[in-house]
Amino acid sequence: MIDTDILIVGGGAIGLSCLNQVPPYLSRILIERNSSFGQEASSRNSEVIHSGIYYPHQSLKTEHCKVGRNELYRFCQGNQIPHRQCGKYVIATTENEEERLAELASHCEYEIVPFQRIGSDWLKRKIPFIKATSGLFFPLSGVFDSHRYLQTLEKKAKEKGAVLSYRSEFIKVLDRDPWTVEVRERGQTIQIRAKILINSAGGEAAKISNQVLTTDIYEHRFCRGRYFILKSFFQEPLQCLVYPVPEADGLGIHLTPDLKGTARLGPDSDWSSELDCHWDDLKSVFLNKTKKYLPDLKVQHLQPGFIGLRPKLFVRGQAHPDFLVEAHGKYLHLLGIESPGLTASLSLGAEVGRIVEKII
Numbered sequence: 017m018i019d020t021d022i023l024i025v026g027g028g029a030i031g032l033s034c035l036n037q038v039p040p041y042l043s044r045i046l047i048e049r050n051s052s053f054g055q056e057a058s059s060r061n062s063e064v065i066h067s068g069i070y071y072p073h074q075s076l077k078t079e080h081c082k083v084g085r086n087e088l089y090r091f092c093q094g095n096q097i098p099h100r101q102c103g104k105y106v107i108a109t110t111e112n113e114e115e116r117l118a119e120l121a122s123h124c125e126y127e128i129v130p131f132q133r134i135g136s137d138w139l140k141r142k143i144p145f146i147k148a149t150s151g152l153f154f155p156l157s158g159v160f161d162s163h164r165y166l167q168t169l170e171k172k173a174k175e176k177g178a179v180l181s182y183r184s185e186f187i188k189v190l191d192r193d194p195w196t197v198e199v200r201e202r203g204q205t206i207q208i209r210a211k212i213l214i215n216s217a218g219g220e221a222a223k224i225s226n227q228v229l230t231t232d233i234y235e236h237r238f239c240r241g242r243y244f245i246l247k248s249f250f251q252e253p254l255q256c257l258v259y260p261v262p263e264a265d266g267l268g269i270h271l272t273p274d275l276k277g278t279a280r281l282g283p284d285s286d287w288s289s290e291l292d293c294h295w296d297d298l299k300s301v302f303l304n305k306t307k308k309y310l311p312d313l314k315v316q317h318l319q320p321g322f323i324g325l326r327p328k329l330f331v332r333g334q335a336h337p338d339f340l341v342e343a344h345g346k347y348l349h350l351l352g353i354e355s356p357g358l359t360a361s362l363s364l365g366a367e368v369g370r371i372v373e374k375i376i
């Protein structure tokens with residue numbers, strides 16, 4: 017039996033952030049089923065630092081995105097993590113989209129997220145490969161090296177004395193108060209006893225909560241996002257983020273550069289948890305969806321990229337479109353941590369730190 021004050025399940029951005037922000041005088045162990053940190057949602061995403069423009073007023077997504085984005089820029093600056101505050105264009109291509117763009121602008125004014133209105137002439141000069149009637153420019157958006165971010169969080173946690181155990185899978189709770197948990201660690205079954213149990217297991221977190229809380233009310237349904245990498249389309253490295261106006265089921269297939277300027281096109285929204293797909297069939301779907309703003313894009317520019325899974329939270333069968341951060345006694349869970357979870361991760365970890373302080 018291994019004893020600790022805090023046991024964290026899941027070594028993605030959220031688990032690593034929590035590990036760093038629980039009170040330093042508490043002993044802590046993080047278990048992760050993969051052979052290293054951040055092998056799932058935290059490494060299969062757009063690496064965008066979002067400014068917080070899409071989510072409802074006072075939602076956890078809005079609050080943690082706005083605070084987390086500032087924290088993340090500071091963290092990147094302070095720890096030599098490559099990042100670029102390149103800004104983002106949201107563009108309209110039709111009258112109907114102009115109306116939706118105006119709604120987005122009003123929402124951002126209300127949320128006090130800075131932006132500039134951009135006319136078509138300016139857009140033509142700045143992003144000539146895009147067809148658009150007008151747009152909004154959000155200067156606080158950016159991109160960053162998420163792997164280096166997670167690596168730095170891991171290093172800092174170790175320096176503070178945290179234990180990270182990879183190839184260690186949460187199996188079940190054997191006892192409560194203190195929590196006694198069965199863990200499959202590199203082929204062996206062990207038990208860990210903890211005063212506080214934190215579930216940041218990403219897509220698996222709902223299942224774990226049902227087991228721990230002996231309920232069946234939580235469910236994650238998966239909506240995958242697929243990306244193509246663009247080859248030989250741009251003469252110069254892509255320098256900024258370009259998004260269409262948001263759609264009912266997501267942000268719309270967008271263009272994001274990585275730090276080298278290589279452009280990714282995606283993600284789409286497809287209700288499936290399959291990590292493979294018929295990339296060739298998908299090319300025409302992407303071309304159709306993006307031709308309104310990328311008229312010169314051709315099949316030969318699209319190279320299969322990668323797939324990430326969004327855990328969409330349902331509680332008692334009802335969609336819960338926000339993050340859910342709850343404490344049930346000495347058990348804490350973070351559910352529905354889809355986008356902007358990476359941007360929000362430092363803020364969510366700080367929130368967990370405050371909750372733990374109160375419990376202790």
Ligand SMILES: Cc1cc2nc3c(=O)[nH]c(=O)nc-3n(C[C@H](O)[C@H](O)[C@H](O)COP(=O)(O)OP(=O)(O)OC[C@H]3O[C@@H](n4cnc5c(N)ncnc54)[C@H](O)[C@@H]3O)c2cc1C
Nearest residue numbers: 026028029030049057058061064186218241324357358359
């Ligand atoms: C397509 C896509 C694009 C996105 N783009 C962005 C973006 O541009 N900007 C942004 O801010 N956010 C973005 N996000 C959201 C962001 O990636 C996630 O919100 C964030 O990475 C979630 O981190 P996490 O730690 O909760 O989950 P994960 O990274 O999935 O980590 C959970 C960990 O728990 C582990 N685990 C699960 N079960 C167990 C178990 N039983 N025992 C031990 N370990 C277990 C898993 O192996 C995993 O490593 C995007 C997400 C997707 C899917």
